Amino acid sequence: MKWTAILVAVLAPLLALSAPRVAHAHEVRPAYLDLVEERPGEFSVLWKTPMQGEMRLALAPVFSGPVDLLAPVATKVTGDAAVQTWRIRADGLRGMSLRIVGLEGTLTDVLARITFADSSTWVVRLTPREPEAVVPARPSGWSVASTYLALGVEHILTGVDHLLFVLALLLLTSGPWRLAKTVTAFTLAHSITLALATLGIVRVPPKPVEAVIALSIVFVASEILRNRREKAGWSERMPWLVAFTFGLLHGFGFAGALSDVGLPDGQIPVALLFFNVGVEAGQLLFIGGVLVMAAGLQRLRIVWPRWSVLATPYAIGSLAMFWMIQRLAAF
Known part of the structure; x- marks a missing residue:
């Protein structure tokens, strides 16, 4: 042609x-937040953030409501990412806002996923322009499809x-x-x-x-x-x-x-x-x-x-x- x-x-x-x-x-790698409800109101947390040299990207997930720490934060470095794990208690997690502090000043996206005890799953993609989202009372299955659809489009176009x-x-x-x-x-x-x-x-x-x-x-x-x-x-x-x-x-x-x-x-x-x-x-x-x-x-x-x-x-x-x-x- x-x-x-x-x-x-x-x-x-x-x-x-x-x-x-x-x-x-x-080069621009996403961060990843995963919460799993193991008991009513008790969640195990996995927080994976990219490394810049020997330093972890300065990001932190914060909920708008009361959250109690049940186990101390454990950190390990795997390859080019830092993986942190801990346990929390958050009785009213549904309806709270999730915000990634520090995300506005980066080029990184965050994929957040919460799996509840009733097997329902909420998935959201947070960006520097939209670093905050509200955990819905009833997570929709479409949230997974739409989030991964957007990830696929972004990956090929970038x-x-x-x-x-x-x-x-x-x-x-x-x-x-x-x-x-x-x-x-x-x-x-x-x-x-x-x-x-x-x-x-x-x-x-x-x-x-x-x-x-x-x-x-x-x-x-x-x-x-x-x-x-x-x-x-x-x-x-x-x-x-x-x-x-x-x-x-x-x-x-x-x-x-x-x-x-x-x-x-x-x-x-x-x-x-x-x-x-x-x-x-x-x-x-x-x-x-x-x-x-x-x-x-x-x-x-x-x-x-x-x-x-x-x-x-x-x-x-x-x-x-x-x-x-x-x-x-x-x-």
């Missing part, structure tokens, strides 16, 4: 500009590496039928590994996965360059095969993001399904935006220099190579 190459020649530098703001594509891979696939693909097959193959592949990894059927270390995801972008960028200079190779004739193969790896990356926030007990299928739906919705939004912008630029009939066709894959491949080296160095 010549018009896609024209569009990406403009869009890729914009994506590249976002790279200096992130050490890697998923995952610059995943977007660059999709962008590279668009450059590699010609014709609407091939595009549909390529997008479908990518969706099917990462849905498979997302489910397998999230359910614990397959376990893959996250750091190698992130490095290979960057390598997948380098590979597709190099294939675009080769196809621009020579005759079309198998990757351009069968882009859906490339999309499916590397889509399996990207699914493990999505699973890593989902594992950071966890899944609600008893509602794992719903949370997993809607997170994946959110990822697909965000991906389609991105592709749709690219196609609309491409059509608009094509109408302008701008004469672009010949080198612009090669500038885009070079920019994509260079940024991905930087990520790969950075992630390998972090092993």
Whole structure:
């Protein structure tokens, strides 16, 4: 698609500009709060916050009503997060407001989950703009679906590496039928590994996965360059095969993001399904935006220099190579 190459020649530098703001594509990690009612009015609390170097992110959950501490706070560091556990008594938790103190000054979201003794579950996503929410008297099952749907959309739209891979696939693909097959193959592949990894059927270390995801972008960028200079190779004739193969790896990356926030007990299928739906919705939004912008630029009939066709894959491949080296160095 010549018009896609024209569009990406403009869009890729914009994506590249976002790279200096992130050490890697998923630097902003969420915090996680989990309360489980073990006895009437008594809750076990798990509070997981990201680490910044050797310091824990300064966040604290606070309820608006009376809460008594039943057991002291125990803290341990696991990987790049601090995990704190304690026990509280809160007889009137339903109807209280939950606020994350300090959230306003961060870029982090908080996924909060409360499981009551009657097996009802309330899940909410708190953000710097909305750091407070009221615990409802009767939690709705839709809260889990809507929260994980939003998490999926946000993850794909803020995952610059995943977007660059999709962008590279668009450059590699010609014709609407091939595009549909390529997008479908990518969706099917990462849905498979997302489910397998999230359910614990397959376990893959996250750091190698992130490095290979960057390598997948380098590979597709190099294939675009080769196809621009020579005759079309198998990757351009069968882009859906490339999309499916590397889509399996990207699914493990999505699973890593989902594992950071966890899944609600008893509602794992719903949370997993809607997170994946959110990822697909965000991906389609991105592709749709690219196609609309491409059509608009094509109408302008701008004469672009010949080198612009090669500038885009070079920019994509260079940024991905930087990520790969950075992630390998972090092993």
